[in-house]
Amino acid sequence: MEILTKYFPDLTDQQMDQFGRLGALYEEWNAQINVISRKDIEQLYERHVLHSLAIAKVIQFNPQTTVLDVGTGGGFPGIPLAILFPETSFMLIDSIGKKIKVVNEVASALGLTNVTAEHIRVEEVKQKFDFVVSRAVTAFPRFVSMVQTKVASQSKNDLPNGILYLKGGDFDEEIEPFRKQIEVYELQSFFQEEFFETKRLIHMSIKNK
Ligand SMILES: C[S@@+](CC[C@H](N)C(=O)[O-])C[C@H]1O[C@@H](n2cnc3c(N)ncnc32)[C@H](O)[C@@H]1O
Numbered sequence: 684m685e686i687l688t689k690y691f692p693d694l695t696d697q698q699m700d701q702f703g704r705l706g707a708l709y710e711e712w713n714a715q716i717n718v719i720s721r722k723d724i725e726q727l728y729e730r731h732v733l734h735s736l737a738i739a740k741v742i743q744f745n746p747q748t749t750v751l752d753v754g755t756g757g758g759f760p761g762i763p764l765a766i767l768f769p770e771t772s773f774m775l776i777d778s779i780g781k782k783i784k785v786v787n788e789v790a791s792a793l794g795l796t797n798v799t800a801e802h803i804r805v806e807e808v809k810q811k812f813d814f815v816v817s818r819a820v821t822a823f824p825r826f827v828s829m830v831q832t833k834v835a836s837q838s839k840n841d842l843p844n845g846i847l848y849l850k851g852g853d854f855d856e857e858i859e860p861f862r863k864q865i866e867v868y869e870l871q872s873f874f875q876e877e878f879f880e881t882k883r884l885i886h887m888s889i890k891n892k
Pocket residue numbers: 753754755756757758759760776777778779782803804805806817818819820
């Protein structure tokens with residue numbers, strides 16, 4: 684937990700309580716339905732929770748903003764963001780039903796009223812959202828083609844509506860065709876831990892009619 688308060692010192696008591704309970708909840712659910720690797724569960728707060736919250740270092744979602752988390756797995760980045768932004772609505776989806784079961788159990792145990800989770804492929808989603816967030820689902824060009832029609836036109840935030848994609852490794856070639864439409868943030872400029880040295884966040888603005 685100290686790793687969170689180090690970078691997010693203004694958490695409310697409710698947020699402290701909710702973040703504090705995440706560790707035990709994921710241990711409990713991961714023992715039944717494996718959604719996080721053993722190695723990673725030991726470093727849940729750094730590698731999953733703080734990594735998800737990198738998005739909050741580039742945008743503070745305004746109330747009533749709508750966010751779709753595509754391929755959320757066990758709930759990342761959606762669950763930590765929903766705790767941090769209780770007035771923003773999050774829809775978390777995954778094509779694997781057992782992962783959505785874990786997300787629903789965790790969200791309900793935490794009393795998160797701003798989260799809905801659905802077992803659905805993104806290609807089948809009909810609604811539009813201000814932002815589509817995601818981590819580690821597929822190559823960036825494929826991701827863009829999967830989600831670009833899901834972005835709503837009217838912007839309610841300082842950053843234009845679009846995609847916020849968390850990605851690690853070398854993906855310079857993948858993003859080359861999008862250079863003019865994207866901003867790439869190095870997570871090591873927000874967080875000092877070694878884990879973040881190779882991690883980046885891509886914001887791509889999308890203007891749908
Ligand atoms: C590597 S996991 C990442 C999970 C989570 N975002 C995280 O970072 O911990 C990728 C997830 O994307 C889901 N996924 C892949 N293609 C999808 C699609 N078309 N629609 C919805 N979910 C999808 C998979 O089922 C899987 O749970």
